[in-house]
Amino acid sequence: MKICVNCKLILILFVVSLFACTSSLKKDHFFVKKAVFEEGISLDTKIRQAAHVIPTKQQLEWQKLEMTAFVHFTINTFTGMEWGHGNESPELFNPTELDAKQWVKTLKDGGMKLVILTCKHHDGFCLWPTKTTTHSVVSSPWKDGKGDVVKELKEACEEYGMKFGIYLSPWDRNAACYGGSSYNAFFLKQLSELLTWYGKVDEVWFDGACGEGPNGKKQVYDWDAYYQKNHELQPDAVVAVMGEDVRWVGTESGYGRESEWSVTALAPGGKAAMTEINRHLNIQSTTTDLGSRAMIDKASNLFWYPAEVDVSIRPGWFYHESENDQIKSLAKMVDIYFNSVGRNALLLLNIPPDKRGLIHENDVARLQEFKAYIDRTFDRNILEGAISNSGVNANKAIDDQYESSWDVDVMSTSVEFTLTQEESFNVLMLQEQIALGQRVEKFRVEVMLDGQWKEIVSSTTIGYKKLMRFKKVKTNKVRLTILECRDGAHICNFGLFESPEILSDPVILRDKEGLVSLSTESPNLVITYTLDGSDPTKSSMIYDKPFLLPKGGLVKACAFTNDFKDISNMITEQFDICPAKWQVISYSDQVNSFPASNAIDGNVQTMWHSHWDNNVLSHPHFIAVDLGEPIEIKGFSYIPRAGTNKSGTVLKYSFYVSVDGENWICLKNKGEFSNMRNHPIKQFVRFKTSYMARYFKFESISGIYNEDWISVGELGLLTQ
Numbered sequence: 001m002k003i004c005v006n007c008k009l010i011l012i013l014f015v016v017s018l019f020a021c022t023s024s025l026k027k028d029h030f031f032v033k034k035a036v037f038e039e040g041i042s043l044d045t046k047i048r049q050a051a052h053v054i055p056t057k058q059q060l061e062w063q064k065l066e067m068t069a070f071v072h073f074t075i076n077t078f079t080g081m082e083w084g085h086g087n088e089s090p091e092l093f094n095p096t097e098l099d100a101k102q103w104v105k106t107l108k109d110g111g112m113k114l115v116i117l118t119c120k121h122h123d124g125f126c127l128w129p130t131k132t133t134t135h136s137v138v139s140s141p142w143k144d145g146k147g148d149v150v151k152e153l154k155e156a157c158e159e160y161g162m163k164f165g166i167y168l169s170p171w172d173r174n175a176a177c178y179g180g181s182s183y184n185a186f187f188l189k190q191l192s193e194l195l196t197w198y199g200k201v202d203e204v205w206f207d208g209a210c211g212e213g214p215n216g217k218k219q220v221y222d223w224d225a226y227y228q229k230n231h232e233l234q235p236d237a238v239v240a241v242m243g244e245d246v247r248w249v250g251t252e253s254g255y256g257r258e259s260e261w262s263v264t265a266l267a268p269g270g271k272a273a274m275t276e277i278n279r280h281l282n283i284q285s286t287t288t289d290l291g292s293r294a295m296i297d298k299a300s301n302l303f304w305y306p307a308e309v310d311v312s313i314r315p316g317w318f319y320h321e322s323e324n325d326q327i328k329s330l331a332k333m334v335d336i337y338f339n340s341v342g343r344n345a346l347l348l349l350n351i352p353p354d355k356r357g358l359i360h361e362n363d364v365a366r367l368q369e370f371k372a373y374i375d376r377t378f379d380r381n382i383l384e385g386a387i388s389n390s391g392v393n394a395n396k397a398i399d400d401q402y403e404s405s406w407d408v409d410v411m412s413t414s415v416e417f418t419l420t421q422e423e424s425f426n427v428l429m430l431q432e433q434i435a436l437g438q439r440v441e442k443f444r445v446e447v448m449l450d451g452q453w454k455e456i457v458s459s460t461t462i463g464y465k466k467l468m469r470f471k472k473v474k475t476n477k478v479r480l481t482i483l484e485c486r487d488g489a490h491i492c493n494f495g496l497f498e499s500p501e502i503l504s505d506p507v508i509l510r511d512k513e514g515l516v517s518l519s520t521e522s523p524n525l526v527i528t529y530t531l532d533g534s535d536p537t538k539s540s541m542i543y544d545k546p547f548l549l550p551k552g553g554l555v556k557a558c559a560f561t562n563d564f565k566d567i568s569n570m571i572t573e574q575f576d577i578c579p580a581k582w583q584v585i586s587y588s589d590q591v592n593s594f595p596a597s598n599a600i601d602g603n604v605q606t607m608w609h610s611h612w613d614n615n616v617l618s619h620p621h622f623i624a625v626d627l628g629e630p631i632e633i634k635g636f637s638y639i640p641r642a643g644t645n646k647s648g649t650v651l652k653y654s655f656y657v658s659v660d661g662e663n664w665i666c667l668k669n670k671g672e673f674s675n676m677r678n679h680p681i682k683q684f685v686r687f688k689t690s691y692m693a694r695y696f697k698f699e700s701i702s703g704i705y706n707e708d709w710i711s712v713g714e715l716g717l718l719t720q
């Protein structure tokens with residue numbers, strides 16, 4: 001498509017500032033990877049310096065990969081575990097059809113540019129014939145002990161032009177020397193083998209997990225030595241997570257922050273000095289704010305430390321046959337893409353091979369579908385080649401010429417693009433020239449509709465890439481405004497696209513106060529719902545904002561594409577009284593991060609958990625709740641903790657009520673939730689008669705795995 005450009009309004013000042021800025025951009029104004037603030041400098045000076053912290057060449061190249069793959073494969077694949085104990089027999093490792101080429105081809109077709117293999121996970125089993133231990137492929141029946149998974153993968157990577165990375169878990173539950181003085185040398189030897197036997201390595205992934213080894217001891221890792229070995233043997237590789245180049249985003253959910261800074265106050269890696277900086281600032285990878293002005297104000301150092309989003313395509317990191325039907329939906333995968341790659345992070349998507357040693361058909365199909373969707377979405381940039389009214393070119397590459405070229409567009413005001421004809425779009429892409437730092441703090445995009453500028457999106461950071469979705473608009477004029485930035489912004493890419501709609505089922509949630517919200521994994525679908533038990537149709541109530549349902553009721557919802565041609569599954573949720581006035585008055589035990597109050601916060605994602613690693617108390621566990629007023633209780637509901645890990649889930653229980661919170665009447669003595677172990681879903685228990693009471697007490701007698709601890713997603717009452 002040709003784009004006619006309205007060049008009338010060339011902003012002379014803008015161009016002047018462009019040249020003034022580009023010519024003053026000398027390399028010595030920049031801080032590669034780290035800036036140390038002089039004492040006593042003002043916040044303004046700090047912010048100027050923050051704008052000039054830039055990535056190393058390796059970090060920049062890594063960022064441009066956008067999508068990379070994780071391959072979790074080891075003895076766990078055969079035992080069904082996520083964390084092996086370390087005492088599993090190597091005999092168990094016996095893939096029947098292992099084909100690393102099938103992995104790499106599948107991943108490449110899925111858009112992945114690098115693949116990282118769990119060469120050794122926490123159980124200590126080595127996928128290569130290491131000389132450091134016999135707990136490896138050498139002792140397995142696979143290829144009569146002559147196989148080498150690392151080698152096969154590296155060769156496949158070479159054949160398909162795929163970059164290659166290694167995951168080597170410092171935590172080792174098999175090595176007898178773990179927790180002692182010789183473990184670091186043992187680990188370094190393993191690292192050296194992996195970094196010298198297989199040619200070029202592009203990423204090294206050090207997991208932060210540090211648990212007990214076979215003799216019950218924990219290890220103090222020698223991070224200095226690990227990093228040094230890395231620099232010595234593979235200087236071009238980036239070192240991730242517990243490494244100094246790439247930061248763990250802080251969750252395994254697939255989502256980056258809305259404000260995702262690559263310039264962080266968070267100090268990278270595990271060296272003592274870095275740990276001390278983070279301790280002093282009281283921050284870690286999971287902290288929400290790592291790079292705002294307020295954070296920089298407190299900091300004495302800044303680092304280029306970009307985020308990597310690791311997430312599995314399945315519920316677990318390893319293959320489990322039982323999860324063959326739980327592969328993330330297309331809508332979820334696309335949502336993850338927009339919230340990782342589209343939030344200034346790199347996506348590290350785990351696709352675990354099965355017991356055959358192949359990526360399962362269902363994962364292959366989903367990856368293909370995902371890639372096809374991404375390709376279709378970004379197939380045509382409506383702004384391709386467009387020049388703005390101020391002479392700014394909409395699209396330039398992220399600078400490959402790291403050493404020489406600083407030629408970018410500097411924006412300090414609104415930039416307006418006029419198209420030759422009206423176009424429809426629902427996706428925005430923005431990129432900053434991160435070779436010159438990350439600077440944008442706030443921006444807005446507007447379109448001209450009926451002669452008026454109308455905001456379609458606004459947000460905070462951009463960084464390497466920002467992607468945003470919104471309701472489809474049709475216009476011929478678009479305006480980008482950088483509202484706040486650090487020392488001038490360098491935008492190098494501005495794109496608009498039209499993405500196909502993906503239908504996904506509605507999710508019905510209610511908070512503690514009784515406010516019900518409906519959403520879908522893919523945005524901008526039409527959701528209709530009913531409250532009278534009838535099935536929703538396109539003429540039912542259209543959901544536009546949350547509504548109150550404090551006393552409960554039946555909500556039924558469906559999602560439609562905007563043309564109403566396709567309809568999702570119908571989702572139903574039966575609510576009872578909400579816990580707005582409830583308060584925990586006593587409990588048996590709680591871990592501070594999983595308090596008992598989480599059991600009555602209206603949020604199934606949070607849980608109450610008692611201690612499981614130290615100071616463990618055994619059953620019965622209990623929680624007593626004040627309802628704030630007398631309520632006629634007809635029964636109760638129990639929702640196990642969310643997610644695939646169901647540890648602590650209750651099997652047998654007793655339930656009591658009280659009018660004064662002191663004298664308890666037992667309404668159910670030693671009841672059992674049926675089939676809880678195999679099917680841990682929401683349970684309803686109805687009593688024969690109802691009771692007026694102001695307090696209830698739930699008591700656990702045993703758990704589904706015979707563990708001593710308890711976990712509870714949510715407790716509710718049945719009053720209807």
Ligand code: FUL
Pocket residue numbers: 082083207208209310317
């Ligand atoms: C975590 C590990 O404990 C998981 O098993 C998985 O490997 C994930 C990528 O990192 O820390």
